[in-house]
Each structure stands twice: as structure tokens, then as C-alpha cells.
Amino acid sequence: MNRLKAALAEGRTALGLWQALANPYTAEICARAGYDWLLFDGEHAPNTAQTLLAQLQAVAPFPVEAVARPPVGDPVVIKQYLDIGFRNLLIPMVETAEQAGQLVAATRFPPHGIRGVASATSRASGFGGQPDYLARTHEDICLLLQIESRTALDQIEAIAAVPGIDGLFIGPADLAASLGHLGDPRHPEVQAAIADALNRIAKTGKPSGIFALDAEDAVARIKSGVGFVSVGTDIGLLFTNARALRAKVADAL
Ligand code: 3PY
Ligand code: MG
Numbered sequence: 001m002n003r004l005k006a007a008l009a010e011g012r013t014a015l016g017l018w019q020a021l022a023n024p025y026t027a028e029i030c031a032r033a034g035y036d037w038l039l040f041d042g043e044h045a046p047n048t049a050q051t052l053l054a055q056l057q058a059v060a061p062f063p064v065e066a067v068a069r070p071p072v073g074d075p076v077v078i079k080q081y082l083d084i085g086f087r088n089l090l091i092p093m094v095e096t097a098e099q100a101g102q103l104v105a106a107t108r109f110p111p112h113g114i115r116g117v118a119s120a121t122s123r124a125s126g127f128g129g130q131p132d133y134l135a136r137t138h139e140d141i142c143l144l145l146q147i148e149s150r151t152a153l154d155q156i157e158a159i160a161a162v163p164g165i166d167g168l169f170i171g172p173a174d175l176a177a178s179l180g181h182l183g184d185p186r187h188p189e190v191q192a193a194i195a196d197a198l199n200r201i202a203k204t205g206k207p208s209g210i211f212a213l214d215a216e217d218a219v220a221r222i223k224s225g226v227g228f229v230s231v232g233t234d235i236g237l238l239f240t241n242a243r244a245l246r247a248k249v250a251d252a253l
């Protein structure tokens with residue numbers, strides 16, 4: 001059973017932590033921290049299928065769902081991510097219902113989609129040990145799409161209506177850039193656009209998600225009904241705490 005897919009379908013909040021260190025050792029540490037999901041970033045972190053596989057293996061013993069973000073919503077990359085065993089995907093830069101439909105198709109074997117078939121050679125099938133894999137695996141796939149441009153904002157209802165989409169996730173950094181406020185996701189215009197987008201997603205009945213700007217932002221988003229929230233990043237935790245510790249000691253001297 002996919003715990004993230006189930007949580008979203010039942011309207012339960014799912015807390016996530018972004019993984020950009022591209023490292024199985026730190027992924028294992030974060031997997032012990034109690035989050036519902038960890039996002040392994042193939043778009044902006046130095047990940048390959050091999051490094052993603054190692055991270056997936058590192059977190060496998062823990063009750064946390066691994067979500068992968070491919071660099072692009074490409075059926076070939078999606079096929080590779082699914083084959084190594086990711087069952088939760090967050091696709092960046094989705095702008096149209098047509099694109100959303102193609103992404104759903106990329107996650108399903110024919111006749112329901114276009115996903116290329118590997119069974120006995122894929123980790124996802126338990127290396128061939130799962131007899132109903134080809135017929136049932138799509139039932140466990142959770143497909144999350146990112147809304148992060150002005151064009152995408154206009155298409156929220158159409159994208160959400162595509163069968164097979166499990167949730168829509170706001171990317172504040174790219175959205176800010178698209179709205180003319182590069183590097184300033186807290187700009188009132190960006191915040192107003194995000195509030196409007198979250199409201200409209202809620203009206204479609206689909207779960208919404210967001211990359212929170214800090215802990216306070218995460219709490220506010222969760223209280224307002226956002227279903228899956230990334231509350232921070234591995235790099236942020238390391239860098240912020242490394243700096244703060246040094247400053248604390250240096251300031252006391
Ligand atoms: C964005 O903010 O643009 C994202 O993709 C999530 O961090
Ligand atoms: Mg983005």
C-alpha cells in the first residue's frame with residue numbers, strides 16, 4: 001500500500017523533507033526523522049538513476065514514502081525512475097492538461113498508457129518476484145504535478161480534471177520567477193497568486209501541496225488545508241545549523 005497516496009486520498013496531511021544532498025547516508029538519517037515523505041530531487045540536485053537508486057535502498061527499511069522529481073516530465077526518465085522502484089513522482093513544470101495526460105500515460109503499461117515494459121529485470125517488480133506486477137502496479141503509483149508558471153495557473157482546473165492525477169504542488173520559486181519576481185516568493189503578488197491557486201485546487205477536490213518557505217509558512221499552509229507540504233531541505237538544515245553553531249561559539253568568545 002502506498003501510504004502517501006492513501007493519506008492524500010483520505011485528506012490527511014503528509015509532511016515532507018526535500019533531499020538535495022544526493023546522498024544515501026544522509027537520506028537514511030532523514031528517513032529516521034519521522035517525515036511522511038522524502039523528496040529526491042533529480043531536477044536541481046546532482047542525481048543520476050544510480051544515486052537515486054542508492055537513496056531509495058537506504059530509506060527502504062523505514063516507514064517513509066520516497067518521492068522522486070525527474071529533471072523533466074519525460075516518459076523515458078519516468079520509466080527509469082519507476083523501474084528502480086519509485087512509486088511517487090513529482091513532475092516539474094506542468095502547464096497543460098494535454099501534458100498531464102501524457103504524464104499519466106507514461107506511468108501506465110499498455111493498453112492504459114505507453115510505459116515501456118520491464119518486469120523480471122526491474123527492482124520495482126521485486127526482480128520478477130511479484131506475479132501481479134504488470135497488471136496492478138499502476139494502482140500504487142502516486143502522480144503529483146507541479147504548478148509553477150503563469151501559464152500553469154490558468155490551467156489548474158483543466159490539469160486537475162485529468163484522470164490519474166493524485167495532487168497538484170505549487171513551486172513558489174519558479175512561480176515567483178514566472179510572475180516577474182525572481183528570488184522573491186514572498187512578494188505580495190506571488191503570495192496572492194499562490195493563495196488563489198491553492199483555493200482553486202481545493203475546489204477541484206484534488207489534494208494540494210507546496211514547498212514551504214520556512215516552518216511558519218509550513219504551519220500556516222497546513223492549517224489552511226494544504227495536504228502535502230515540504231517543510232525544509234537537507235541542505236538547509238545542515239547549512240543553517242552549521243552556521244548557527246559556529247556563530248554561537250564565536251559570539252561567546
Ligand atoms: C519551486 O519552488 O519552484 C519548486 O520547484 C519547489 O521548490
Ligand atoms: Mg520549481
